[in-house]
Amino acid sequence: MTDRTAPTGRTALPDATAPSRARRRGVAGWVDVRGRRLGGWAFILNRVTGLGVLFYLYLHLLVLSQLAIGPGAWDSLLKNWFLNPVFLVLDVVLLAGLLIHGLNGIRVSLVGFGLVVSRQKALLGAFGTIGAIVLLIGTLMFISHGG
Amino acid sequence: MTGPVDELRAAPGGARELPERWAPEERDTLPGVGWAWQAITGALVLVLLTLHMIANHFVVQGGLRDYQQVIAYITNPIILPLETLFLVVVSWHGLLGLRAVVFDFGLSARAERIVTRVFVVVWLATIAYGVTLLAILVTRP
Ligand code: HEM
Numbered sequence: 001m002t003d004r005t006a007p008t009g010r011t012a013l014p015d016a017t018a019p020s021r022a023r024r025r026g027v028a029g030w031v032d033v034r035g036r037r038l039g040g041w042a043f044i045l046n047r048v049t050g051l052g053v054l055f056y057l058y059l060h061l062l063v064l065s066q067l068a069i070g071p072g073a074w075d076s077l078l079k080n081w082f083l084n085p086v087f088l089v090l091d092v093v094l095l096a097g098l099l100i101h102g103l104n105g106i107r108v109s110l111v112g113f114g115l116v117v118s119r120q121k122a123l124l125g126a127f128g129t130i131g132a133i134v135l136l137i138g139t140l141m142f143i144s145h146g147g
Numbered sequence: 148m149t150g151p152v153d154e155l156r157a158a159p160g161g162a163r164e165l166p167e168r169w170a171p172e173e174r175d176t177l178p179g180v181g182w183a184w185q186a187i188t189g190a191l192v193l194v195l196l197t198l199h200m201i202a203n204h205f206v207v208q209g210g211l212r213d214y215q216q217v218i219a220y221i222t223n224p225i226i227l228p229l230e231t232l233f234l235v236v237v238s239w240h241g242l243l244g245l246r247a248v249v250f251d252f253g254l255s256a257r258a259e260r261i262v263t264r265v266f267v268v269v270w271l272a273t274i275a276y277g278v279t280l281l282a283i284l285v286t287r288p
């Protein structure tokens with residue numbers, strides 16, 4: 001099924017295309033740090049941030065139920081909890097997770113669909129820079145809103 | 148056939164080893180479909196989430212919407228369908244991702260089918276919950 005003669009095929013670079021027997025399975029496989037290259041770290045980070053944001057999503061949906069209870073419930077929640085500096089720090093953490101996951105997701109999508117494959121390091125650098133700038137701006141905005 | 152996965156594997160800086168679902172030629176079920184959905188819904192989430200964060204967080208006086216401001220926001224006829232779509236797409240993307248993580252534990256084909264069904268149910272329940280919430284808020288006098 002695989003075209004063995006294709007220039008970029010699996011036989012072109014044997015070291016990068018280890019046979020599936022070497023593929024580690026289970027949790028031990030994806031948190032195993034031995035011999036990881038940059039792409040491997042990006043993969044772990046993507047997974048951790050993705051799961052973290054999914055956890056946030058369900059927490060968020062639960063908290064939104066206070067809206068259904070009424071104006072009093074929601075507004076006192078804001079006043080007593082969410083406008084607190086501790087929550088502003090959590091907001092920065094959330095934003096950082098979203099940026100890491102989202103930008104890495106675009107990177108993986110581009111490469112996965114066969115685009116920008118030859119300039120992957122440059123792509124990573126560009127996205128890292130964009131992410132850092134947006135995080136900085138976002139943090140400044142959180143701070144200026146104040147608790 | 149040489150797919151994008153092969154190119155990625157061969158590319159400098161690419162992952163040394165890729166998770167199972169990245170290797171469609173080695174699987175006999177639905178090659179790569181899950182991954183393509185992950186990428187497509189990811190792109191949609193990016194757009195809708197950016198809107199969501201800016202509208203609910205960054206442009207609001209004080210940083211968070213109070214009750215009246217939330218109601219004013221979601222009763223907007225353009226915003227309501229967009230927020231509903233966001234709910235549907237982001238929960239799909241997140242649960243599909245979690246499913247991929249679960250599959251990486253190495254399940255039998257039967258277990259994979261069960262997991263998939265459970266996730267579809269969770270997804271539908273999430274939508275039901277979110278839509279009910281929005282409906283309560285929008286129709287409240
Ligand atoms: C901000 C825009 C986003 C983009 C562009 C994006 C893109 C992607 C892509 C392309 C993948 C596949 C990565 C791979 O197969 O290695 C992925 C995985 C995932 N995403 Fe997202 N995503 C975004 C937001 C989110 C959000 C908001 C959540 C949580 C609700 C989420 C949860 C996940 C999970 C759990 C995975 C699976 C991780 C894994 O298999 O290792 N993503 N995302």
Ligand code: HEM
Binds near residue numbers: 057
């Ligand atoms: C910290 C920044 C955020 C703030 C201030 C915020 C605020 C809100 C508010 C006020 C609502 C109710 C009104 C509406 O539908 O727009 C809402 C709904 C929603 N939020 Fe967020 N949000 C934030 C981040 C996020 C993130 C990161 C996600 C995704 C992972 C998310 C997912 C959702 C969804 C899916 C709904 C719709 C719920 C429904 O349909 O019932 N939000 N958010």
